[in-house]
Amino acid sequence: MLKIKDLKAGIEDNQILNEINLEVNAGEVHAIMGPNGSGKSTLAAVIAGKDEYEVVGGSIDFEGEDLLELSPEERAHKGVFLSFQYPVEIPGISVSNFIKTSITELRKATGMKPIPTKDLLKMMRDKMKLLNIKNGYLSRNMNEGFSGGEKKRNEIFQMAMLDPKLSILDETDSGLDIDALRIVANGVNKLKSKNNATIVITHYQRLLDYIIPDFVHVLYDGKIIKSGGKELAHELDERGYDWITKEANKK
Amino acid sequence: MSEKKRQTEEELLEKVTSAEYKYGFTTDIESDTIPKGLSEDVVRIISAKKNEPEWMLEYRLTAYKAWLEMKEPEWANVTYDKPNYQDVIYYSAPKQKPVLDSLDDLDPEMKKMFDKLGISIDEQNKLANVAVDIVMDSVSVATSFKEKLGDLGIIFCSISDAIQEHPELVKKYLGTVVPHRDNFFSALNSAVFSDGSFCYIPKGVKCPMELSTYFRINEAGTGQFERTLLIAEEGSQVSYLEGCTAPMRDENQLHAAVVELIALDNADIKYSTVQNWYPGNAEGVGGVFNFVTKRGICYKNAKISWTQVETGSAVTWKYPSCILKGDNSIGEFFSVAVTNNFQQADTGTKMIHLGKNTKSTIIAKGISAGESNGNYRGLVRIAKGATNSRNFSQCDSLLMGDKCGSHTFPYIEVKNNSSKIEHEATTSKIGEDQLFYCNQRGIGTEEAIALIVNGYCKDVLNQLPMEFAVEAQKLLEISLEGSVG
Ligand SMILES: Nc1ncnc2c1ncn2[C@@H]1O[C@H](COP(=O)(O)OP(=O)(O)OP(=O)(O)O)[C@@H](O)[C@H]1O
Ligand SMILES: [Mg+2]
Numbered sequence: 001m002l003k004i005k006d007l008k009a010g011i012e013d014n015q016i017l018n019e020i021n022l023e024v025n026a027g028e029v030h031a032i033m034g035p036n037g038s039g040k041s042t043l044a045a046v047i048a049g050k051d052e053y054e055v056v057g058g059s060i061d062f063e064g065e066d067l068l069e070l071s072p073e074e075r076a077h078k079g080v081f082l083s084f085q086y087p088v089e090i091p092g093i094s095v096s097n098f099i100k101t102s103i104t105e106l107r108k109a110t111g112m113k114p115i116p117t118k119d120l121l122k123m124m125r126d127k128m129k130l131l132n133i134k135n136g137y138l139s140r141n142m143n144e145g146f147s148g149g150e151k152k153r154n155e156i157f158q159m160a161m162l163d164p165k166l167s168i169l170d171e172t173d174s175g176l177d178i179d180a181l182r183i184v185a186n187g188v189n190k191l192k193s194k195n196n197a198t199i200v201i202t203h204y205q206r207l208l209d210y211i212i213p214d215f216v217h218v219l220y221d222g223k224i225i226k227s228g229g230k231e232l233a234h235e236l237d238e239r240g241y242d243w244i245t246k247e248a249n250k251k
Numbered sequence: 252m253s254e255k256k257r258q259t260e261e262e263l264l265e266k267v268t269s270a271e272y273k274y275g276f277t278t279d280i281e282s283d284t285i286p287k288g289l290s291e292d293v294v295r296i297i298s299a300k301k302n303e304p305e306w307m308l309e310y311r312l313t314a315y316k317a318w319l320e321m322k323e324p325e326w327a328n329v330t331y332d333k334p335n336y337q338d339v340i341y342y343s344a345p346k347q348k349p350v351l352d353s354l355d356d357l358d359p360e361m362k363k364m365f366d367k368l369g370i371s372i373d374e375q376n377k378l379a380n381v382a383v384d385i386v387m388d389s390v391s392v393a394t395s396f397k398e399k400l401g402d403l404g405i406i407f408c409s410i411s412d413a414i415q416e417h418p419e420l421v422k423k424y425l426g427t428v429v430p431h432r433d434n435f436f437s438a439l440n441s442a443v444f445s446d447g448s449f450c451y452i453p454k455g456v457k458c459p460m461e462l463s464t465y466f467r468i469n470e471a472g473t474g475q476f477e478r479t480l481l482i483a484e485e486g487s488q489v490s491y492l493e494g495c496t497a498p499m500r501d502e503n504q505l506h507a508a509v510v511e512l513i514a515l516d517n518a519d520i521k522y523s524t525v526q527n528w529y530p531g532n533a534e535g536v537g538g539v540f541n542f543v544t545k546r547g548i549c550y551k552n553a554k555i556s557w558t559q560v561e562t563g564s565a566v567t568w569k570y571p572s573c574i575l576k577g578d579n580s581i582g583e584f585f586s587v588a589v590t591n592n593f594q595q596a597d598t599g600t601k602m603i604h605l606g607k608n609t610k611s612t613i614i615a616k617g618i619s620a621g622e623s624n625g626n627y628r629g630l631v632r633i634a635k636g637a638t639n640s641r642n643f644s645q646c647d648s649l650l651m652g653d654k655c656g657s658h659t660f661p662y663i664e665v666k667n668n669s670s671k672i673e674h675e676a677t678t679s680k681i682g683e684d685q686l687f688y689c690n691q692r693g694i695g696t697e698e699a700i701a702l703i704v705n706g707y708c709k710d711v712l713n714q715l716p717m718e719f720a721v722e723a724q725k726l727l728e729i730s731l732e733g734s735v736g
Contacts, residue, residue, distance in 0.1 A: 048691050052683070072690035081691075088688040092706025101702055102692040109693065141706070158692065 001026050001197050002047075002166055007058035009046045016042045018222040019058065024166070027194040031208055031233060032201045034219035035241055040201045041085050043219070044168045048082040049075045062166070077109035079165030083155035083172050085201075090142035095154065096124065098142045099161050106162060127160040131187045148175030156184050160191055167191075168199045173207040185210030205237035218244055287340045291315060294442050297342050301411050304418060314431035314441030321435045324568075327597035328626045328658060331566045334505045334540060341443045341476075400458070406451040407462055410478050413449035420451060424482055428511040428546045428574070436507040436542040436568075440476045444509070447477035452487040452518075461716050463492040479510040483518035483553075490521040492719055504529075504539045506564075512547030514555050516577065520547065521556045523715050527726050528563035535593030535622075538565025545569065546601075549609075551577030557600065558585040558714040560723040562730040565594060570628065572601035575609035575637070582611040585711040587723075589730050590623030590655070599628040599660075604637035604670070613644040616708050619655035620731055630662040633670045640670040648678045649707055651700075651731070701728045 007020040016039045024030050032040055046053050047060060049072035060067040067075060090098060104114050115123075124138060131153060143151050152172050159167050169188070173181055188211055192198065200211055208216075208230060216232040217224045220241065225248040226232065236244075285296055294315050298308040323333055400407050406417060413421050431441035448464045464479075483489055493510075506528070514520045522545075531538025541564035547555040557571040573582030584600035602611035617625040631642045648657035659676050681703050689699035704727055705712065712720045 048687075050687050071695075072687060073693050073695045076691055076693035084688065084691075088682070088684050090685060090688070090703060090706055092709035093702055098692070098702070101694055101698065105695065105698060106693040162692070 001063055003059075003061040004047075005059045005061075007043075007046070007055065007060060009042065009053050009055045009058075011053060015056070016053070016222050017046065020219075020222070020224060022217065022224065024197045024199060026165075026197055028215065029192070029198045029200065029211060029213045031213035031216045031230075032199060032219055033203065033216060033233065033236055038219045039222040040219055041170055042222075044082055044085075044170045044199075044201060047075075047168060048072055048080060073105070074109070076164075077106055079196075081159055081162055081164030081167045083152070083159060083167065083169040085170040085174075087143050087146075087151040087155055089144045089146075091144050093142050094139050095142055095157075096121075096138040099124070099158060102158070103161065123161065127157060130160060130190060131157055132183045133157060149177060149180050152176055153180060153184060156187055160187060163191070163196075165196050166199070167196070168201070170201045171203065172200075173202055173204060181207065182210060205233045208233045220245055220248065223248075285340065285342045288337045289315075289339070289341060289443065293341055297443055297445065300342060301414075303414055306418075306422060307414055310426070310431070311442050314438050315443075317432050318435065318438035318442055321432075321438055323435050327568050327628070328624070328660075329566050329568065329595040329597050331540065331595070336439075336505075339505055342445055400460075403456050403459070404453040405456060405458055406449065408449055410444070410447040410449045410480060413480070417449070417451070420482065421449070421480065424511070424513055425478075425480055426511075428513060428548050429509050429544050434544060437509050437544045440478060440507050440509040440544070444476040444478035447479045447508070448481075449479075450481040450489065450491065452483045452489045454484040455486045456484075457487065458489040461490050461492050461719075463494070475504070475506045475508070477508040479508070480513075481511070481520060481522070482513045483515060483520050485515045486517040487515075488519045490716060491523070492716065493522070493524045494526075494719075494722075505542075506539050507542045508544070510543070510545040510571075512545075512555055514547060514549045514553035514580075516551040516553060518550070518553045519556075520554070521558070522547070522571075523719055524557075524559040524561070525715075525719060525723050525726060526559065526561045526563050526567075527730065529565075530563050530592065530594045530730075531565040533592055535565070538594070539563065540565060541567045541569060543567075543569040545571040546574065547572070547582075548574040548576055549580035549582060549606075551606070552579045553577055554581040554583070556581075556583040556585070556714070558711065559587070559598075560708075560711070560715070560726065561586070561588040561596065561598065562726050564596075567594075567596040567598055569596075569598045570600055572603065573611065574603045574605065575611065575640075576605045577609075578606040579608045580606055581609070583714075584611075584613045584615070585714045586615045587618065587708045587711045587727070588615070588625055588627075589618045589727060590620070590625040591730055592621040592623060594621075594623040595626075596624070597626040597628055599626075599630075601630040602632070602642060604631075604633040604640040604642070607636065607638050607640070609637055609640045611640075611642045613642070613646070614710050615644075615646045616711055617646070617648040617657050618651070618704060618707070618727075618731070619648065619657045620651040622654045624655065625657045626660065627658070628660040628662075631664070631672060633665045633667065633672070635666040638667050638669045640667075642670075642672045644672075644674045646674075646676045647707070648676075649704070650678065650680050697732065700731060704728075704731060 002024040004020050004022040007017055008015060009017040020043060034040055042053060046055060055068055062078060100120060107114060133153065143154060146154060152175050155172060176184060185207060200213065213230050216228055216230060218226040226244050294311050298311055429437050431438050450462060452458055481491060512520050512522060528539035528541060549555050555573050559571065561567060571584060575582050582602050588596050588598050590596050599615060600613055613629055615627045617627055619625040627646045629644060633640050646659050650657060661674055663672055665672060681700060685703055686696055686699050689702065705724055712723055715723055
């Protein structure tokens with residue numbers, strides 16, 4: 001589904017990503033871990049198409065298409081979804097209105113008719129149930145005055161509504177309380193299928209107890225320096241990053 | 252900002268600048284026009300053409316004489332070449348039977364025009380709770396729902412008809428809220444006003460439908476001087492809508508309207524305007540000069556609420572105001588003013604608190620794009636006797652691009668110490684982060700801007716009646732097409 005090859009990207013003279021290689025297939029869950037500032041969010045943003053970052057080398061192929069040629073909204077239309085580490089406020093626009101606009105645009109781009117409001121509302125109610133979201137939430141303004149945890153839950157709610165092919169969850173777990181973490185993780189699991197894939201960016205093994213990854217990658221200084229199975233996350237939890245960075249430096 | 256971003260932004264800005272005024276077309280309807288220029292004779296001709304009584308002619312002549320001695324105001328933060336008042340045609344009436352019994356009798360050409368304007372009359376009729384009084388150039392051409400309103404004693408007609416049929420009301424109230432000497436443009440209007448709307452709601456009556464007027468400037472080189480007079484008797488209630496569009500013209504067209512609202516004890520008037528007159532082209536040539544005096548007076552426990560969405564005109568000079576004369580009266584002003592390209596706007600409100608426990612609320616949202624200049628100018632005056640009065644003002648500006656400007660000029664005068672005033676002001680830009688967030692959800696930049704702008708204006712748009720709010724949203728989108736923050 002997603003093939004990243006020798007990707008180099010940064011801002012002006014500051015190269016943040018160094019030759020990233022990553023392949024994600026349908027049905028897989030990949031976890032990306034790594035110290036603060038190692039480039040995890042940058043990688044997510046580059047995949048989503050934030051043009052603040054300049055890609056200076058390499059390629060990103062998504063389902064046979066050159067993703068780097070597409071605008072951020074076109075990438076979204078193809079099924080790329082990013083759950084933001086820091087979701088943005090859109091004052092005065094209700095959650096329901098925002099999601100309706102989003103779904104309408106996505107459907108328009110794929111030649112589908114707009115979904116009838118009644119069906120849309122029913123879908124929203126279902127997904128709210130899935131994520132244990134209280135009534136009254138739909139008429140609140142997008143992220144305005146939301147608590148940290150509410151913002152994260154709102155991201156996953158949108159993911160549930162938009163049904164993307166590739167979801168990138170950037171530290172969706174941080175800010176969630178213990179119950180919320182379980183609810184959100186369960187939600188993500190329920191949305192999983194053999195046709196979609198998930199990249200989970202996290203600092204904590206805890207999330208990976210719920211969303212069990214097929215692969216774990218360690219990003220350090222803009223490079224994936226180690227990949228492994230779910231045991232790698234446990235090891236990181238116990239030993240930190242030092243041993244891997246030393247190992248990497250030796251090579 | 253990356254080079255690529257900058258480029259697309261420039262392209263988009265280019266697009267705004269080339270976005271054509273959607274309502275630019277003229278209608279081929281024969282007009283009855285008098286030669287241009289202004290003199291005592293012209294005032295007399297206008298009055299005679301309209302078959303007015305002597306007192307009306309006297310009123311006009313007094314105003315004309317006052318105007319001759321007045322100077323065009325220069326304090327507003329706008330620059331423009333002053334119109335040559337001798338180069339304006341002061342009267343132009345479509346050569347058609349001025350008032351129709353039903354909208355079906357409308358000239359097909361005119362009907363086409365209304366359809367283009369998007370106020371399909373058929374639809375309006377179907378909606379059945381909107382009564383339309385249409386002012387085309389200077390004469391009212393169609394009034395609907397007259398009968399239904401008549402049963403309740405509501406008078407809704409052109410001001411010319413009111414002068415003929417209800418002279419006692421017109422005589423009693425005309426010029427009482429906006430005296431002809433009030434300012435240069437109100438004096439001019441008082442001398443030459445061609446038509447406009449008149450509305451009277453009897454004691455205790457709640458008007459069962461929105462009353463609506465569509466103004467439109469059509470004849471080349473004509474000035475439009477509407478006069479609106481709205482009287483809400485004790486305990487009555489009315490919501491009035493005013494919409495305006497003008498076809499594309501090369502020269503600047505002058506528009507100097509006067510609106511007077513009278514809310515007697517316990518009455519409630521809601522006055523909404525959507526204005527999208529021709530703003531001029533991308534180079535700043537042409538466009539309507541909109542110099543409007545709107546003012547209402549509230550008696551005891553009365554309420555006047557002004558809501559306006561202003562997207563058009565090359566130069567706007569407009570301050571809908573409330574005189575809160577009666578105790579416990581309430582004044583409100585909700586405004587969205589958009590400027591783009593080379594548009595200039597100096598708009599705001601005046602809240603004059605005279606009665607005790609009077610309250611006013613001001614929510615003004617400015618949006619500037621292109622090389623335009625938007626100004627908010629507001630006065631809150633609380634007189635000595637207006638004890639325990641309150642005002643809340645919020646003035647926000649949203650900037651798109653870095654060539655536009657916005658300024659806020661709040662004037663506050665409080666003459667007693669039991670009153671309270673709160674003022675909040677913010678200036679913001681549409682953030683890259685907001686746009687990217689929307690983009691990531693599949694919403695293109697244009698739609699994202701429209702969405703963010705709608706959110707920003709929500710508090711004001713919410714004040715508009717439903718159908719109008721939808722139209723206003725569309726207008727905002729059109730007038731900001733392509734602008735990027
Ligand atoms: N817009 C930017 N301008 C300047 N530097 C940036 C920008 N975005 C990212 N960087 C830098 O790139 C590096 C990687 O940042 P990034 O946000 O991708 O880290 P991260 O791995 O997500 O960290 P965290 O775990 O703290 O979320 C950091 O050193 C950061 O300061
Ligand atoms: Mg991060």
